[in-house]
Amino acid sequence: MGRRLAQRHSGRSTTEAMQGSTSIPRSRGSIPEAPSWMSSDRESVLLSNSPVKNFTYSQIPTSSTTGISPNSPLSIDRICSAALQPTENRNEGHTMLYVDSLLCTPLEKERLEHRPALEEIAAGGVGCVTVTVGFWEDATESMDQIVRWQHMAEDNSDLVEIAYTADDIERIAQSGRCAILLGFQNVAFLQGRLGYVELFARMGTRVGQLTYNIQSDIGGSCYEPHDSGLSRYGKYVVREMNRCGMVVDLSHVGNTTTIDAIRHSAEPVAITHSNPAELAPHPRNKPSEVLDALKDNGGVIGLSVYRNIVGEYTTAERWSELVAWTVDRIGIDHVGIGTDFDQTGGKAYLEWMRQGRWAREVQYGAGSKGNAGPQPRLGWFDDPSQFPNAETCLRDRGFVDAEVAKIMGGNWLEFYRRTFKKL
Template identity: 55%
Template sequence: MSAAKPLIYDGLQCGHFDRAVFESLLKGGVRCVTVTLGFWENAIESMESITRWRALARANSDIVSIALNSGDIDRAVSEGKLALLLGFQNAVLFESRIAFVELFADMGVRVVQLTYNNQNDLGGSCYEEHDSGLARYGKEVIREMNACGMLVDLSHVGNRTTLDAVKHSQKPVAISHANADSLFPHKRNKTDDVLHALRDNGGVIGCATYRNITGNHYCASVDNWCEMVARTVDIAGIDHVGIGTDRSHNTTVKDLDWMRTGRWTRGPDYGAGSATNTGKAPPADWFKEPENLGLVSDGLARRGFNAAEVAKLTHGNWHRVYKAVFG
C-alpha cells in the first residue's frame, strides 16, 4: 500500500539551513525536524545561535515556525509549515550549572544530547576508550531535563552511559540519529541491549542515513535503507523506531573540522570517519536532495509495513515521544 501523502518527522539534521532547504524539506513531506544549534559552544555562544535561529525562523515565518510543544507541531502541520525543534548535540552549553537547563528550556531548546564525541562532566562518549557511565551531575541534568520538558538525546553517548541514562530518566529518551550496531558495526551505533532498554523506556531511535554509520549497502537505495529500518524494528519494536537522518546542509571543510575537533585538540580527528576516510561523507545515493525523504513512505510500504505502521515509523513514534516530553 502506498502512502499517498507523506508526513515525516526527522529526529535530527544539522548544517546551514536556508529557505531553499526549508522548501525542499516541505516538498518531500517533512513537517517537523530537530535542528542542530551547536556541538562545542559555551552558554553565550549557544544563546547567540538561538538568536540566529529565531531570526531565520522570523524571516521565513510563512513556511517555518519554532515549536515548543506537540501542539505547536500540530499547528505547523495544519498550516503546511515546517516545525523546527531547537536542539544541541552536547550539554556543554549548561556549563556545569544545573539552573541553566531550565534557562535554556525557557529560551526554546527542546532537545539536548548528553555528550558529543568526548567525555564531559555528565558522562562517557562513544569514542572514549573507557565509558565512565553517568556521572552524579549527569543524573541531576536528566532529572532537570525531565522536569523542564527537554528531550534527553543519547546518540553520541557511550553505551554504558546510555544505559545509565535510560535507567534514570522518568520520561522517554531518544537516540535521535544512529543505527543498530548489529546491522552496521560502528562505535557511533547502538548495541541490541541498548535498543531493548530504549524500547522498555518508551523511547525512539531515529535511523540515520549518514554513510559513515550506515554503510554503502543501506545507502544504495531507499529500499535498502528501508530494509535497515525493518531490521531495526525487529530489534526495538514497531513503536520505537523513526527517522533521524543526520543530514548535513551546506557544510564546508571548516564546519567539518569544528564538529570533529572543536577547541579540544591541535591534531586531526576523523569523527565517524577514519585516516583513510577523512572528508565529508557523500549522501546516501537515494538522498541527494532533502525532498528525497518523501520516498521513504512508499519504500516502507514495499517492505510490507501497513499504512498504520508506516505512519508510526515516519512521524507517529516521534510525535508520541514529543508529547510525552514536551506536552
C-alpha cells in the same frame, strides 16, 4: 537475524516507484486527530484471532540486494486489516506527517541565503525537524545561536516556525510549513550549572544530547576507550531535563553512559540519529542491549542515512531491511527517522563539529584518516526533498499504512507529546 519482510510484488521496481513519487508535487494537508494507529496496543488492530501464524508470498521474486527467499515467511504482526489502513496516507493526498529527529544543516548562518535548503525541506513535505543549534558553544554563544535561529525563522516564516509543544508541531504542519525544534548535540551550554537546564528550556531548547564525541562532566562518549558511565552531576542533569521537558538524546553517547541514563531517566529518552550496531558495526551505532533498554524505557530511535554509519545498507531496499530488523527487535512504536543531513555546512563546519576547541590534532568523528571529508550521498535519500522516497521504500518492504505513518513521523509526535513540558 530475526524476521525480514519480503518486498511486496507491485509490478514496478523500487526505483520506478521512487521516480514516480518524486515527480509529483506533494502537500502535507491536515493531520488526523488521535488516530487509532497511535495506540501502543497493537493487538487491537492485528488479525490476532487468525489461526494462521505465518504468511508466505510465494510469488514475490528474490531480491538480489536483500537475499530474501521468495518463500520467506511474513509474521502475522505485519499483516493488518486493510480496513484499518488510513486512506488519507496514500500517495495521492499525502497527509502523513514526516518528522526528521536530527537535521545538522546550519540554517541559521546566512539567514536569507539558505532559502534553497529550506525549500528542500518544503519540497519533501517535511512537517517537523529537530535542528542542531550547537555543539561546543558555551552559554553565551549558545544564546547567540538561539537568537540566530529565531531570526532565521522570522525571515522565513512562510516556510518554517519554531515549535515548543506537540500541538505547535501539528498546527504548523497543518499550515503547510515545517515546525523547527531547537536541539543541541552537546550540553556544553550548561557550563557545569544545573540551573541552566531550566533557563535553556525556557528559551525554547527541546532536545539536549548528553555528550558529543568526547568525555565530559556528564559522562562518556561513543569514542572513549573507557566509558566512565553517567557521572553524579550527569544524573542530576538527566532528572532536571526530565523535569523541564527537555529530551535526553543519547546518539553520540557511550554505551555504558547510555544505559545509565536510560535507567536513571524518569521519562522516555531518544536516540535521535543512529543505527543498530548488530547490522552496521560502528562506535556511533547502538548494540542490541541498548536498543532493548530503549524499548523498555518507552523511547524512540531515529534511524539514519548518514553514509558513515549505515554500513552496507545504502540502497533503498537494504535500508528498509535495516528498518524492518529494528522494528522486529524493539517494536513498531519505537522506530522513527533521524537523517543527520547536512545540506550546506561544508568542510569548515565539519571540522568545527568534530574538533571544536578541544584538540590540536585533526579529529575524524564517524570518519577516518582515509575517509575524512564530507560523505557522498546514498543516491536515493540525499536531502529532505526526498523524504517521500523513504515512505515508498517502507511500503515496498511490506509495511502497511499505519506502520509507515508511525515510522515516518507518528512515533516522534507521540514521543514529543509525552516528553515536552510547559514551564
